[in-house]
Amino acid sequence: MICSQSRCSGTDALSGRIVEVTFGERIETVAPTANAGNFLAPAFIDVQVNGFAGVDFNDPATTHEAISRATRAIRATGVARYFPTVITGSPQNMTASLRNLALAAESIPERHSIAGFHVEGPHIAPEDGPRGAHPLEWVCPPDLDLFQRLQEAAGGRIRLLTVSPHWPGAPAYIEALVQRDVTVSIGHTGASAEQLDAAVRAGASMSTHIGNGAHQVLRRHPNYLWEQLADDRLTAGLIVDGIHLGAAFLKVALRAKTPARALLVTDASAPAGCAPGRYHLGHQVVDLTADGRIVLAGQDRLAGAALRMDDAISNVMAMAGIPLPDALAMATIIPARACRIHGRENGLAPGDAADIVEFSIASGRIKVTGLYIDGEKVAI
Numbered sequence: 001m002i003c004s005q006s007r008c009s010g011t012d013a014l015s016g017r018i019v020e021v022t023f024g025e026r027i028e029t030v031a032p033t034a035n036a037g038n039f040l041a042p043a044f045i046d047v048q049v050n051g052f053a054g055v056d057f058n059d060p061a062t063t064h065e066a067i068s069r070a071t072r073a074i075r076a077t078g079v080a081r082y083f084p085t086v087i088t089g090s091p092q093n094m095t096a097s098l099r100n101l102a103l104a105a106e107s108i109p110e111r112h113s114i115a116g117f118h119v120e121g122p123h124i125a126p127e128d129g130p131r132g133a134h135p136l137e138w139v140c141p142p143d144l145d146l147f148q149r150l151q152e153a154a155g156g157r158i159r160l161l162t163v164s165p166h167w168p169g170a171p172a173y174i175e176a177l178v179q180r181d182v183t184v185s186i187g188h189t190g191a192s193a194e195q196l197d198a199a200v201r202a203g204a205s206m207s208t209h210i211g212n213g214a215h216q217v218l219r220r221h222p223n224y225l226w227e228q229l230a231d232d233r234l235t236a237g238l239i240v241d242g243i244h245l246g247a248a249f250l251k252v253a254l255r256a257k258t259p260a261r262a263l264l265v266t267d268a269s270a271p272a273g274c275a276p277g278r279y280h281l282g283h284q285v286v287d288l289t290a291d292g293r294i295v296l297a298g299q300d301r302l303a304g305a306a307l308r309m310d311d312a313i314s315n316v317m318a319m320a321g322i323p324l325p326d327a328l329a330m331a332t333i334i335p336a337r338a339c340r341i342h343g344r345e346n347g348l349a350p351g352d353a354a355d356i357v358e359f360s361i362a363s364g365r366i367k368v369t370g371l372y373i374d375g376e377k378v379a380i
């Protein structure tokens, strides 16, 4: 809690105006000024983070000290708020991981950065391709009782859930989750156009890392990529590490969705931010390769990303020719609106949380130089 008013000035990267921002815990005023400094923007939001800096959020034994350390490392990339993400596993493991994360979200000094949890699975497509690296053993049809158990373990913090709508019970499940104020995202799916439409009518409003968690070979049309790209009711998450999506797909996806319906996620897993080598992710063993891929050991199947959000923003500008304001919106106000992260929907505007990132740009790459969360300057 800060009592005194703070201020910073620079170019508001979303609006292009040179401004001075005054703030306590919330932004109080944003006024034109002549003092050009670095760039300012709302601090970044990442709604899909499986782990970082060697720390695995899917392991119930992960210590709170480790979750603190991972959160500080995530903050150093300009991210103020993120969703630790728990993927398909045994009900016991998912419940225990969520309980562990919920206790950390109550107690660690960096707890305000944990804005909610993303549960990715276990009601996804069982077949190879759409299932991605999720373990087949624990894939199962939608089960509201299981969701209740997960949400109880999470202390009510599950804000985003990824499901495949190919299951017959999917529309009822989606409707029940939306009623519980959970954002539902379509992903790891091979669903038909009719199933996708039924899911959206039931309240699904996002696509999880579109273009990934898909078949290697796909019927040219219709297919679930075109259907989701064409559906303006869906905001799509994108992993822009230069590995998960090629530049052509990325460009086309962004022209279909427009930046107003696209958001950046890192999908980072524990080896992100570490040296190349072999790492354990829950029961799985993965390799971080020298060129930045995380693959199941001995295979070429991607198992998460080694991406940082500041790099994702730089990459989307370079790969798809997206201007800075749109690239930043995809990492700030768009995810805040899509996942209803209240107090973050308006950008650098009075009343929004004083989550502010200061950065410079050299050779097209963003370099974070300062970060405020709830108006408090944090070390990066």
Ligand SMILES: [Zn+2]
Pocket (backbone or CB within 6 Å): 120, 132, 188, 208, 209, 213
């Ligand atoms: Zn995934």
